[in-house]
Amino acid sequence: MKYIVVLGDGMSDRPLKELGGKTPLEVAKKPNMDFIARNGRCGLLKTLSGDMPLGSDIANLTILGYNPKRYYTGGRGPLEAASMGIKLDKEDIALRCNLITEKNGTLEDYSGGHISTEEAKELINFVEEKFGTQDIEFHPGVSYRHILVLRSDRYSADIQCMPPHDIVGKKIVDNLVKPSSESGRDTADLLNRLSLESKDILESHPINLNRKKNGRLTANMLWFWGAGKRLELSKFKEKFRLNGALISAVDLLKGIAVYLGLDVIDVPGATGYLDTDYEEKADKAIEALKKRDFVYIHVEAPDEAGHEGNIDKKIKAIEDLDKRLIGRILNSLKSGEFTIAVLPDHATPIEVCTHTLDPVPFAIYSTERGGDSVKSYSEKSAGKGSYGIKEGIEFMNLLLGR
Numbered sequence: 148m149k150y151i152v153v154l155g156d157g158m159s160d161r162p163l164k165e166l167g168g169k170t171p172l173e174v175a176k177k178p179n180m181d182f183i184a185r186n187g188r189c190g191l192l193k194t195l196s197g198d199m200p201l202g203s204d205i206a207n208l209t210i211l212g213y214n215p216k217r218y219y220t221g222g223r224g225p226l227e228a229a230s231m232g233i234k235l236d237k238e239d240i241a242l243r244c245n246l247i248t249e250k251n252g253t254l255e256d257y258s259g260g261h262i263s264t265e266e267a268k269e270l271i272n273f274v275e276e277k278f279g280t281q282d283i284e285f286h287p288g289v290s291y292r293h294i295l296v297l298r299s300d301r302y303s304a305d306i307q308c309m310p311p312h313d314i315v316g317k318k319i320v321d322n323l324v325k326p327s328s329e330s331g332r333d334t335a336d337l338l339n340r341l342s343l344e345s346k347d348i349l350e351s352h353p354i355n356l357n358r359k360k361n362g363r364l365t366a367n368m369l370w371f372w373g374a375g376k377r378l379e380l381s382k383f384k385e386k387f388r389l390n391g392a393l394i395s396a397v398d399l400l401k402g403i404a405v406y407l408g409l410d411v412i413d414v415p416g417a418t419g420y421l422d423t424d425y426e427e428k429a430d431k432a433i434e435a436l437k438k439r440d441f442v443y444i445h446v447e448a449p450d451e452a453g454h455e456g457n458i459d460k461k462i463k464a465i466e467d468l469d470k471r472l473i474g475r476i477l478n479s480l481k482s483g484e485f486t487i488a489v490l491p492d493h494a495t496p497i498e499v500c501t502h503t504l505d506p507v508p509f510a511i512y513s514t515e516r517g518g519d520s521v522k523s524y525s526e527k528s529a530g531k532g533s534y535g536i537k538e539g540i541e542f543m544n545l546l547l548g549r
């Protein structure tokens with residue numbers, strides 16, 4: 148038996164008056180998702196909980212069968228570090244380090260004007276030269292997304308950091324790192340000092356002078372968030388006795404795969420946006436299944452459309468995912484035995500442009516199991532499915548029919 152999970156990030160939504168009271172999933176043409184719902188079984192899944200961050204990292208760990216209450220260490224830093232091949236010792240702390248644009252004391256842009264990877268690399272290497280020590284390491288990543296590692300048990304992850312995309316237009320001084328307890332105070336002070344001092348050296352760097360001259364936003368400050376320690380996760384293969392692979396454009400998901408021992412399949416045309424190469428992702432998944440029992444395909448585009456509050460883009464992302472990826476996979480699987488599931492990790496409703504706690508619709512079709520009475524895939528119809536409402540952590544067992 149082959150198992151395929153197709154994860155449309157942030158795909159579910161709420162009824163919109165612009166769509167006559169329907170959701171993007173209800174309006175989109177998606178015959179393949181509907182096929183899975185019609186021939187399989189549906190339900191609603193609780194993938195997030197109110198006492199933890201509403202993040203894709205937590206939601207995807209949950210869906211993959213790993214309880215975040217037990218394993219999560221506080222932020223995305225260690226997951227992204229893993230996807231970049233950075234090894235962490237038990238006491239080390241990894242943080243996401245954004246290159247941002249600061250202007251007149253406010254956070255103008257969380258991405259430093261979507262700075263290019265080449266420019267960013269030079270800036271981060273420069274920062275490493277100036278601020279790096281034996282236990283403070285800067286690692287350049289892609290575009291504005293980089294990693295800071297603190298390698299000493301003097302530091303603590305007991306701090307509160309503001310994700311920069313949540314404080315655009317807000318004052319820097321009101322959003323600095325705060326200690327959650329006395330043990331986090333030195334670390335918070337260090338991070339705030341690095342952040343504020345980075346402005347002085349980055350602002351006048353030739354790369355930024357050049358960007359300014361060309362009328363582009365400068366990447367003139369570092370912003371730290373997503374602090375966490377190494378996660379202690381058992382391997383997916385030991386837990387479920389399946390050889391698996393994961394396909395995603397996003398470092399966060401690739402990092403989860405590294406921790407779980409799932410093979411990370413690179414798809415050169417995967418962008419994490421609406422222009423992603425769906426066909427290539429489908430083909431890589433089909434190929435991955437020849438030698439493996441399980442493949443997890445993550446598609447970021449619907450979430451991005453949700454954050455932008457763009458209804459048309461969200462519908463387009465759903466339709467492309469359905470036709471160009473799921474349809475292609477279903478076609479290739481016509482003969483063999485397989486089980487395929489479709490679901491989002493969380494809702495990113497257009498009306499709020501961010502992640503919410505709403506349970507998500509899921510559908511599972513297996514060539515060797517019967518279906519229920521649900522005829523199409525949507526938030527409303529899946530709510531009438533025979534699985535009812537389930538905890539996210541139960542999903543893998545439902546998929547495997549165990």
Ligand SMILES: [Zn+2]
Nearest residue numbers: 156157203492
């Ligand atoms: Zn997500």
